[in-house]
Amino acid sequence: MSDEITVHPAAWPPAPIKTERLVLRQSEARDRAALIDLSASPEVGTYVGGSRPRDELERAMPEVPGQRFGFFVVELHGTTIGMITLDRRDPERKGHIRPAGGEPELGYMFLPQAWGHGYATEACAAALDWFADAHPGELVVLSTQTANEASMRVAQKLGFTEAERFEDYGAEQWLGVCSPGTPSD
Numbered sequence: 592m593s594d595e596i597t598v599h600p601a602a603w604p605p606a607p608i609k610t611e612r613l614v615l616r617q618s619e620a621r622d623r624a625a626l627i628d629l630s631a632s633p634e635v636g637t638y639v640g641g642s643r644p645r646d647e648l649e650r651a652m653p654e655v656p657g658q659r660f661g662f663f664v665v666e667l668h669g670t671t672i673g674m675i676t677l678d679r680r681d682p683e684r685k686g687h688i689r690p691a692g693g694e695p696e697l698g699y700m701f702l703p704q705a706w707g708h709g710y711a712t713e714a715c716a717a718a719l720d721w722f723a724d725a726h727p728g729e730l731v732v733l734s735t736q737t738a739n740e741a742s743m744r745v746a747q748k749l750g751f752t753e754a755e756r757f758e759d760y761g762a763e764q765w766l767g768v769c770s771p772g773t774p775s776d
Contacts, residue, residue: 601725603660610717613710614666615675618657622664625671625702626656634703638739640760665701665714672710673701675718677731685757686734686766694732694768695722699745706741712748719749719769730768737763 604617618626627648629635636642657664661677675698682692697719701711722731733751735742743765751767758764 605721605725608663608717608721610713612667613714613717615663615714615717615721616666618655618662618664618674620655622671623652623654623656626664626674627652629674629700629702632703635700638736638742639700663714663718665699665710667705667710672705673699673714675699675714677718677722680732680734685759686732686755686764688730688732688754688766688768695726695729697731697733697749711741711745715745715749723770728770730770733767733769735765735767736760737765 607614607616609615627645630643630648630652631645633642657674663675664671665673665675676696678696678698679693680687680696684692688694697715699711699715705711719731722729732754733746733749735746737743737756746765746767749769751769754766754768756763756765
């Protein structure tokens with residue numbers, strides 16, 4: 592299955608999406624260092640399978656990372672603070688709302704200095720609004736460890752409701768579902 596979400600094909604990349612404080616846009620070469628920092632951060636890696644060695648990332652990450660459908664860089668005052676993805680959930684992974692899997696899945700990671708300011712909720716809401724316009728009526732899933740209290744709060748604020756829980760990566764995982772365009776206040 593292609594990475595591109597094909598139910599209602601949308602032009603990619605979209606024009607930058609601006610919120611009150613943030614810009615969501617396609618990645619550029621200038622984002623590489625921040626995206627390496629993101630993947631190398633032990634704090635960020637706590638609930639996503641761990642951090643990766645910086646030297647490995649330096650070798651493996653392309654000059655312009657994330658050049659694909661559904662990959663948004665999140666920028667605050669011209670500085671990259673995180674990323675958001677909208678990908679099809681791998682049918683081989685645990686946790687689905689459709690028997691065949693492949694649901695659109697919202698993912699996000701932010702640098703630790705950006706935590707606790709509401710940026711994840713603001714940026715994810717904007718990405719979900721874009722998705723709702725591009726793919727009307729398509730449900731979106733989000734998966735996180737139940738131990739990740741901050742991510743669980745973001746999911747609730749975005750209007751995700753529990754679909755199931757399952758064990759994966761040695762921890763209890765939570766799968767939520769929402770209809771984009773209807774986040775809670």
